[in-house]
Amino acid sequence: MRCSESQDPADPSPMLQMQGICKRYGAVRANENINFSVTRGQIVGLLGENGSGKSTLMKILFGMVRPDGGTIRFKGQALSGHTPRDAIRAGIAMIHQHFMLVDAMTVAENVMLGWKKAGAWLHDRQVAEQIRSTSQEYGLDLDPDAMVGDLPFGKRQRLEIVKALLRGAELLVLDEPTSNLSPPEVTALLAVMRRIAGDSRSIIFITHKLAEVFRVCQEVTVLRDGKNAGRCSTEGTTRAELARMMVGREFGLATPRVEMGSGAEVLEVTTITLKDSSGLKLLDEITFSVREGEILALAGVDGNGQTELVEVLAGLQAASSGRIALHGRDLTKTDVTQRLRAGLAYIPVDRATTSLVPGMTIAENLGLRDFAEPPLRRGLRLNHPAFYSRAVSRISEFGIRADGPGATVDTLSGGNQQKIVVAREIGRKPRVLIAFQATWGLDPGATRFVIDQILALRNSGGAVLYLSSDLEELLGIGDRIGVIANGRLVGIVPREKANPAEIGLLMAGGGLLPAALEINEDLG
């Protein structure tokens, strides 16, 4: 079957049929006449960039948002004016990116929470038994008595799935479920999804990752700018075609990699160790170096020491031991300002807190790194015209979509916010750039922009340390690839020798440090 530009193929009685869904927020048309359907027993991919209307459509399905027009039929019954409660009762379950779990309670207590069948006087033993049997049936491996706060990310996700299954969900909506998993965990989750769908249930799989769509979905629907961009079976299409449907144009060629030869070593990190107050090693003798014109890409599942490593390098945390040198100059004891002066730039993972001051203007945010030096400083005062003119040039140079330099940053989309960060850090022409999940939560267009900027910096001789949990992205960008697991750096290899399967195993390697995971969540 070829891809059609929106209309349904003849499907006699789909499990879910959403027709002509419309929703406006002020002047923005979030959903415009969208058609979407799910056949029983299938996994349907829902693809689209940020702001393409996926989440609005799913919120309408789940009764969290009222549509302005259109009809929803689920299992032959019309759903309208429904609340999330009605949706759950009808058999629809939504598994959000942010889990709705109570950390201080056990797995069983979380399952019982708000579940009528658990009884007003809780039948905790029966529920524990049901959790055990369901988790065995689908290969979920959950202990009903475990404290949720002690569980790693992947298990929490499984708990959400068990909650949905026990409540009798027939249609599961999974919102970007793979974005925080290591490759083997992703494989396991996809297997679970197949088992669930094979059981006369259906799944709507919302994702950015095209490869995963091809691994599990029978069908895929693509949204763009709040409209249907296409719908097709996965057998009849290609990644390139889906990508084109998502962004509405062909991707240009990637920034070419210039062969750099081996430049001088710029950043040298020697046996960096960081212990927490209880003596647990969050970073364990990390040693590496990055050369001029080289990108060292470090893969790792969140919470394995990445946050700590970048903060130690940026000067936000002091290492317990070890040495950091830039062009041979020892920076271990220096503070943030001195490191910035020495040519270090840092793109943190959390745009809204560490990177940017959301309530301040674009011009001010762009000046945050060097406002204390000319031209941004004039005598003892800030040179506002210099802030302004720099902002104007950066906005055009980096294609930031905004009302002007005076717009506050919190009025911008995530992609444009990240462009400001990239403009500020790369615009300084740093010798070393440390970037941590720089494309996190960005749509393909913005992701591409950030990656291109980083490659351009490399091609002009900059040294880059790039950390991410997205293996595909790392393999695309890195000159050398390493893995950080359990606070240790393992197996740095040149890009030609990188083997995705091996790296995936290393990432899953020692499992997750529960303590490190907590820290990461606090930041998030």
Next chain:
Amino acid sequence: MDYNVLAELLAATVRVAAPLIFVALGAVLSESAGTFAVGVEGMMLMGAFSGAVLTFVTKSWAFGLLGSAMSGAALALIVAIATARFRTDHMVTGLSVNILALGLTSYLLRGLFGGKTPVINLPTLDAIQIPWLCNLPLIGRALFEQSLLTYAAFFLVIPMHLFLKKTQTGLMLRAVGENPAAAFSAGTDPIRVRAVAIIVCGAFAGLGGAVLSLQELGTFTDGMTNGRGFIALAAVIIGRWQPLFVMLGCLLFGAASALAFNLQGWSLPISSYVIQMTPYLLALAVLCGIGRRARMPAAIGRSFTRN
């Protein structure tokens, strides 16, 4: 120490702990649902006042008790509306109703009786002896020769424990205090749960006040709760929001007060004011020790908004 003195100390410990337990159990409800129960001091004072005045006027204990629960709940309603609905700061709100209660009770005590402070002198509730058991050595008098409300306080602990651990409503209440968004997505209105928990807390605190005015002293004086509400809050933290342990915490402070009271009779060369400080100093010391490690309900003090 003299055997009789020890038995008397134990009995006093239990007696002093009783009002604290009422207040502390109420505070456990409010705080488990995510609202700091700073206002219990004022709610307790309201309860003590209404209990004494209503019993004085109607000559009926039942009306007195009912009135004390309702006046505590009424004050709590203000806290509930302010914090749950209008998202005010819990500390500031709690402290202001404490001050409000202090002024209101002093004013009403005079205002209701034509500008003059009446002499309220009520017969205190008699101790009920449990036959045979009250003759047990040492603990007989402490456990089986107490007044009605003291028994009630201790008997409330078990149902409270079961409510929080074993019922759907209790589970939901704790979830609201831990992660209101999760409770919301499980089909509950966290704002309503919090409001109800605060109001029930007020009723409990009011009853705690009634224990003081009706059972202990048989009168009402200005500001008579004198920090007991805060002591109960310390007991909640020591007991880590678990009713059974909270009861032990109340007994600890009960023992400290009983001992302090007893010491005053020994004519030691120390000011009696210093001796009276001991329960509070103990509270401070214990909080510095245990309080630091106590794990609070995760979302306590944070207001919930639907996005």
